[in-house]
Amino acid sequence: MSTTQLARYNTRAEYPAKVLIRGTPEYERCRQNNPSADTPSRFPQEIHVVKTPADVSGALKKATELGVHVGVRSSGHIFNLPNLIEGGILIDTTNLNRQIEYDPISGEICFGPACRVEELAAKLKDINRFFPHGHAPTVGSGGFLLAGGQGWFVRGWGATNQTWINKIEMVVPDGRTVIASRTENRDLFWAARGSGLGFFGVVTRFWGRTIKSSLMWERILKFEINSDSYMALMSWAIERGRDTPKYGTDLNLTIDYPEKYDPSYTTDTIPLNGKLHMTLNLLCYTDTIREARTLLGAYDKLTPEVQAALLEMHPVQRRTVEQVFSRKRRFLGNDKQDRWQINSIMNDPDVPLERLLEVIKPAMLELPTRTSSVFMCHCDIVPDEEDAALSLPQDLYISTITGWTDPKLEPAIYQPMRDRYKRAFPVAVGMYVTELDVNCDDANTKVMSDTALAKFLEIREKWDPNELFPNYKKFIMAHEKINRLQNKAQL
Ligand SMILES: Cc1cc2nc3c(=O)[nH]c(=O)nc-3n(C[C@H](O)[C@H](O)[C@H](O)COP(=O)(O)OP(=O)(O)OC[C@H]3O[C@@H](n4cnc5c(N)ncnc54)[C@H](O)[C@@H]3O)c2cc1C
Known part of the structure; x- marks a missing residue:
């Protein structure tokens, strides 16, 4: 599947020309400039490193x-x-309007x-x-914004592109630059x-x-989780999330091995007798710590089963965006040659929680490597299909990230988690469009409602x-597969 990685991921990469031709070292450096080191063996014939809409039009x-x-x-x-299409053209937008402007009159x-x-975070802080x-x-x-955008504190105000984006400039296939908004196109x-x-x-x-x-606050709880405690812990955590007010809260659950970031471990293998931890990173955005304590207060009462698994409980404290970023940086962009796959579903809100948890259990607990992890968050996104193609309800976003460094694990490493997510189709309303896998349809499911897809196809x-x-x-392909399975009552 993948080729040898030539260079580290660089978010500010510079190239000597605007058009890079297949077969040259600069082309290959650009082609492989991705966060995951397992860049597929697909080779566009040219890469256009565009700077202006006119360059895009030319491409x-x-x-x-x-x-x-x-x-x-x-x-x-x-x-x-x-975006890597064999024989096609890759448009790399790294130099395209790479600045953030603020208009104090419109607040945009x-x-x-x-x-x-x-x-964006640095500019907003300024x-x-x-x-x-x-x-x-x-x-x-x-x-991020084309997909929807599960942005900060998404629960209350919806996906970033639903409620925060007013206008988009784009170059359409005939080469024209147009504006799209609620009043134009x-x-x-x-x-x-x-x-x-x-x-x-x-x-x-x-x-x-x-x-x-305003100000950000965080409360952290950490538990040991295993097959026996899984149901009690997960249902407690999710129910407490549902008890928590939507506006201004950002509720995240991860499951991973504590050795994930331990530098003394260098292989992909799960440590002998490794024990999984479930961590709740509960964030809120409000002016005072008193309000923060109230917003995150649903987690105060632990049941005896939950208490028995508790490892750490940190009180509500101030958190900056930079602190959260430094935690996330350990995951990606850490200058290592990490390789990643994400599988995900969004749960069907009509399926009872107990059934959901039973079906997804292998995807939550059977992590294939030391650096793999589960990430789940409360989204509470209510779609408005009249307004946007984003049309599936997003209650919980449930994902597993498979991580590895040894290329020899490929291609076998990809399939087990696909199979676990395929098993979750009956409890899913669909998936976040960004995780649709163009290399393999197995774990792909619906990315919008059928009616939204029909409308999208007409506009397209x-x-x-x-x-x-x-x-x-x-x-x-994914929609037809799921509809076929539903018709045969196999879901
Ligand atoms: C570590 C990590 C953390 C994440 N955190 C979040 C999160 O908090 N919330 C969330 O909602 N998602 C999150 N995501 C998912 C992320 O938003 C998606 O993967 C998103 O598609 C990334 O967009 P990109 O432009 O960065 O990636 P790319 O791979 O460059 O783009 C993805 C696709 O979008 C299209 N595209 C990109 N740019 C353009 C453009 N200018 N014009 C037209 N089409 C374009 C292309 O089809 C491309 O294949 C995360 C992903 C990772 C790996």
């Missing part, structure tokens, strides 16, 4: 002349790399697609404003918010509203009749 015209497909990269955080920020979470960007410092804005604005890797244009700028900043056909952007076909 799309070249692809049309050659009759090849186009992929777009803002930061490469989709590990299976849908305007930024390019490769602006990273950490760049201007004392808040905008719900992603949680991990190196994620790019392009893919509404169909494009609808389609761009929730179609993620299936979108059929190149976003060059976003405009998002901001609010005055209008704007991209020559199919410059091919990845939407994976949506159709």
Whole structure:
């Protein structure tokens, strides 16, 4: 599947030319500049490192002349790399409007697609404003906002692209630069918010509203978790999340081995007698510690079973965005040659919690390597299909990240977790579009409602009749598979 990694991941990579040709070292350095080291063996014929919408237009015209497909990269955080298309053209947006501007009159920020979470956070700190960007410092804005955006404190106000994005500038397949908003090119604005890797244009700028900043607080609880305590711990944690007010809270659950970040362990193997820990990172955004304690107070009372598994309980304390980033940096961008796969579902809110937990148990507890981990969060996103392609309810986002460093584990390493998530189809409403795997359909499920997909396909056909952007076909494949299984009552 993968080739030898040539260079470390660099969020500010520079290249000697705007067009890099297959077979050259600069091309290969750019092709492999992704957070996961297992870059697939797919080779676009050219990479266009665009700086302006006119450059994007030129790249799309070249692809049309050659009759090849186009992929777009803002930061490469989709590990299976849908943007690498064999024989196609890759548009790398790293230099495209890579600055963040703030208009104090409208309160809006305007930024390019490769602006990273950490760049947005630094600018917002300077201007004392808040905008719900992603949680991990190196994620790019392009893919995050096209997918939806489970941004900071998503529970109360919805996905970032639902409630915070006012306007998008993009280059459409015929090479024109257009604005999409609720009053201009509404169909494009609808389609761009929730179609993620299936979108059929190149976003060059976003405009998002901001609010005055407040303070972040965190409460941390850590437990030992195993097959026996799993049900009691997980249901307690999720129910306490459901008891917690939505506005201003960000509730995260991880399961991993404590040796994950221990530098004395260097192999992928799970430590002998390794014990899994479940950690709750409970964040809230409010002006005073008294309010924070109230917001996170649902976790005060532990049942005897939960108490028995408790390892650490930290009181509510001040937390800065930078502190959270430094924790996340240990996961990615840590200058190692880590390789990653993410599998995920969003639960069907109509399925009882006990049944959900039973079905996903192998995906939560059978981690294949020392550095693999579970990440779950309360999203509480209520979609409005009239407004955006983002159309599946997101109650809990449930994911497992398989991590490894030894390339010899490939390709066998990919399949076990796909199989565990495939098993979870009956309790899932679908998946977050960013985790759709273009290399293998096995664990793929629906990424929007069937009616939203039908509308998306009509809009796509209008704007991209020559199919410059091919990845939407994976949506159709996954939807047809799930509908077939549902018709045969196999789900
Ligand atoms: C460590 C980590 C933490 C994460 N944290 C969060 C989180 O807190 N919340 C959340 O919602 N998600 C999170 N994600 C998921 C992340 O938002 C998605 O993977 C997202 O797609 C990344 O976008 P990108 O532009 O950075 O990646 P890329 O891989 O560059 O882009 C993904 C896809 O988006 C499309 N695309 C990108 N840029 C453009 C553009 N300018 N124009 C048109 N199409 C474009 C392309 O089809 C591309 O294949 C996280 C992922 C990782 C790996």
